Amino acid sequence: MYNKEDKILIIGAGGQIGIELVQELSLLYGSSNVIAADLKPIEALEVNPFEKLDVLDKDALLGVIKKHKISHVYLLAALLSATGEQNPMFAWKLNMEGLFNVLDLAKEKHISRVYWPSSIAVFGPTTPRINTPQYTVMEPTTVYGISKQAGERWCEWYFHKYGVDVRSLRYPGLIGWKSAPGGGTTDYAVHIFHEALKNKTYECFLSADTALPMMHMEDAIRATIEIMHAPAENIKIRGSYNLAGISFTPEQIAAEIKKHIPDFTITYKTDFRQDIANSWPQSILEDEARNDWKWSAKYNLPSLVKNMLQNLA
Numbered sequence: 001m002y003n004k005e006d007k008i009l010i011i012g013a014g015g016q017i018g019i020e021l022v023q024e025l026s027l028l029y030g031s032s033n034v035i036a037a038d039l040k041p042i043e044a045l046e047v048n049p050f051e052k053l054d055v056l057d058k059d060a061l062l063g064v065i066k067k068h069k070i071s072h073v074y075l076l077a078a079l080l081s082a083t084g085e086q087n088p089m090f091a092w093k094l095n096m097e098g099l100f101n102v103l104d105l106a107k108e109k110h111i112s113r114v115y116w117p118s119s120i121a122v123f124g125p126t127t128p129r130i131n132t133p134q135y136t137v138m139e140p141t142t143v144y145g146i147s148k149q150a151g152e153r154w155c156e157w158y159f160h161k162y163g164v165d166v167r168s169l170r171y172p173g174l175i176g177w178k179s180a181p182g183g184g185t186t187d188y189a190v191h192i193f194h195e196a197l198k199n200k201t202y203e204c205f206l207s208a209d210t211a212l213p214m215m216h217m218e219d220a221i222r223a224t225i226e227i228m229h230a231p232a233e234n235i236k237i238r239g240s241y242n243l244a245g246i247s248f249t250p251e252q253i254a255a256e257i258k259k260h261i262p263d264f265t266i267t268y269k270t271d272f273r274q275d276i277a278n279s280w281p282q283s284i285l286e287d288e289a290r291n292d293w294k295w296s297a298k299y300n301l302p303s304l305v306k307n308m309l310q311n312l313a
């Protein structure tokens with residue numbers, strides 16, 4: 001259910017998710033109703049109105065919301081797990097203050113709906129790592145994960161306290177061919193395709209047997225749009241929903257790529273991101289998303305690999 005009158009603001013529109021989300025929402029609402037905002041202009045998005053905006057500047061954010069009569073905000077600006085560990089205090093500031101600015105403007109009724117993504121990074125080494133359920137032990141060990149866990153609790157609090165219609169998904173690592181990843185631990189699963197096609201070899205920064213949940217960007221964008229368009233009464237979780245995606249190791253994705261590029265080889269040289277990956281689940285359960293708003297993913301590992309190689313080639 002969506003209303004053609006809604007006007008959308010995507011903050012962090014120049015990032016890995018933003019570029020694809022702007023394009024998909026533009027198909028539904030029309031390009032002129034989907035406003036792309038980021039710190040700097042976005043070459044890939046020529047047709048949508050663009051606003052140069054720092055989400056930490058609440059007055060400027062309100063100005064953009066009023067100027068375009070925005071109803072829905074998708075807040076994507078954040079530092080991810082790897083870059084967050086390099087700059088912890090700034091990661092905390094950006095990830096939390098950006099969220100507060102948007103939630104406060106929703107509380108003050110300047111906007112009627114908010115989307116804010118969480119991550120599998122909310123889980124930690126004490127979480128059951130296989131088939132991680134929605135409700136379980138959560139002791140994240142990265143600044144990024146701590147900010148996402150805190151953000152989830154704040155979203156729920158703004159919903160209960162002020163009735164803010166905020167919706168959220170715990171994305172796994174996202175894999176798409178239209179845009180580059182921005183500093184996460186799961187980025188290898190995008191880089192591997194570019195290197196396989198260009199050089200037929202890839203040096204992976206995670207070990208061969210590191211299983212992590214991942215998802216094709218097309219599924220992630222569809223999940224985002226579906227949860228934002230679901231009737232409010234179906235959204236039973238106002239923290240964030242687990243999404244399962246597909247779980248695989250570098251060795252397994254490399255073997256799948258080899259079916260298409262037989263002379264592809266992979267080598268391994270782990271770095272600090274290995275410790276982050278070791279603290280995250282290997283596989284996730286998504287029963288609540290399936291039951292509440294009827295979520296179902298389309299891609300498995302073979303179809304994801306085929307799609308990525310075809311499009312990047």
Ligand code: NAD
Binds near residue numbers: 054077079
């Ligand atoms: P990204 O790093 O690719 O993009 C973030 C964008 O935000 C960039 O274009 C950046 O210029 C912009 N930005 C940074 N600071 C800003 C500011 N102060 N004001 C306005 N814009 C600013 O990130 P992404 O991968 O697209 O992720 C988007 C969101 O989804 C993040 O909250 C991230 O935690 C979450 N997420 C992503 C993944 C993934 O695999 N990509 C997985 C789980 C969760």
Ligand code: AKB
Binds near residue numbers: 119171172
């Ligand atoms: C990261 O690796 O930081 C992100 C994520 C899973 O949140 N891709």
